[in-house]
Amino acid sequence: DIQMTQSPSFLSASVGERVTLSCKASQNINKYLDWYQQKLGEAPKLLIYNTNNLHTGIPSRFSGSGSGTDYTLTISSLQPEDVATYFCLQRNSWPLTFGSGTKLEIK
Amino acid sequence: QVQLKETGPGLVQPTQTLSITCTVSGFSLTSYYMQWVRQTPGKGLEWMGFIRSGGSTEYNSEFKSRLSISRDTSKNQVFLKMNSLKTEDTGVYYCARDPITTPFDYWGQGVMVTVSS
Numbered sequence: 001d002i003q004m005t006q007s008p009s010f011l012s013a014s015v016g017e018r019v020t021l022s023c024k025a026s027q028n029i030n031k032y033l034d035w036y037q038q039k040l041g042e043a044p045k046l047l048i049y050n051t052n053n054l055h056t057g058i059p060s061r062f063s064g065s066g067s068g069t070d071y072t073l074t075i076s077s078l079q080p081e082d083v084a085t086y087f088c089l090q091r092n093s094w095p096l097t098f099g100s101g102t103k104l105e106i107k
Numbered sequence: 108q109v110q111l112k113e114t115g116p117g118l119v120q121p122t123q124t125l126s127i128t129c130t131v132s133g134f135s136l137t138s139y140y141m142q143w144v145r146q147t148p149g150k151g152l153e154w155m156g157f158i159r160s161g162g163s164t165e166y167n168s169e170f171k172s173r174l175s176i177s178r179d180t181s182k183n184q185v186f187l188k189m190n191s192l193k194t195e196d197t198g199v200y201y202c203a204r205d206p207i208t209t210p211f212d213y214w215g216q217g218v219m220v221t222v223s224s
Contacts (some may be wrong), residue, residue: 010193034210042154043201043214044144055209085151091210097168 002026002090006099013107019075021102023088026055026069032092035064038101039084047086048073080106109122109133111202111215117179125222128203129185129215132149140205143176146217147198156186157205158185164217192222 013019023033027095032053036044046055048064052070061076075082083106088099115127129141143155156166158176166174175188185202199217206212 036211043203044211044219045214046210046212047208053209055212073123091120092220094165095169096154098154100151 001095002029002093002097004088004090004097004099006086006088006102008102009100010105012102012105013078015080016105017078018084019078019104020071022064023066023071023073023074023099024069025066025071025092028068029090029092031057031067032090033064033066034091035062035073035088036087037082037084038091044087049050064070078104108202109213111204112200113215113218115201115218115220117181117219118223120224121192121194121222123192124190125192125196125200126137127187127200127202127220129187131183131185131202131204132207133217134204136180136183136185141178141208142174142203142205142211143187143200144203144211145196145198145200161197173206181208187191194222196220197222 005024007022033051038044046094047058047062052064063074065072084102085101087101110132119125140157140159142157143189146152148163158164173190178185194204202215203211204213
């Protein structure tokens with residue numbers, strides 16, 4: 001199984017700050033990497049799919065990049081409503097596997 | 108609009124069978140894959156398996172021996188059944204729509220399942 005490692009586990013940043021979250025795969029996942037946002041008590045919500053494709057309705061301050069084993073989610077200007085846990089998901093091969101998440105809070 | 112809603116028993120005894128129904132509206136099960144994902148305190152988010160638009164299934168090998176996914180297209184329902192439950196299976200179970208082109212684009216609210224005697 002492909003292991004997905006997210007870092008950091010916890011991040012505190014200020015409103016307006018640029019934030020970068022990392023996801024590393026244990027092997028090449030050919031850009032089949034998605035990012036989800038989960039707010040407390042809610043289901044995960046798709047933000048980015050296939051590394052850098054912004055899902056419908058997602059603000060443009062969210063962007064994704066990466067290749068091979070290393071992927072990044074960037075929030076260009078952190079907003080209070082971005083407080084959540086962010087998960088990556090690889091869909092390159094079965095079983096699909098999620099990262100353990102980065103919990104993002106406002107400083 | 109697209110909606111998904113999971114319903115389930117809430118509390119299940121160890122060794123018993125879990126049955127969850129995902130009722131959908133706003134789209135056809137014959138046009139989309141339907142995925143099952145769970146979130147447990149011990150392992151976080153775990154992909155369980157899916158049923159294709161044509162009705163065939165794929166499972167995570169971790170669950171394969173005890174997991175079954177099926178559907179009733181006439182009722183717009185997808186079913187998850189998992190037997191031999193353990194306390195570690197306690198968690199929130201989600202169904203999600205998968206258009207293939209954009210993965211897991213809509214999720215249900217999730218249903219909390221507690222495995223305890």
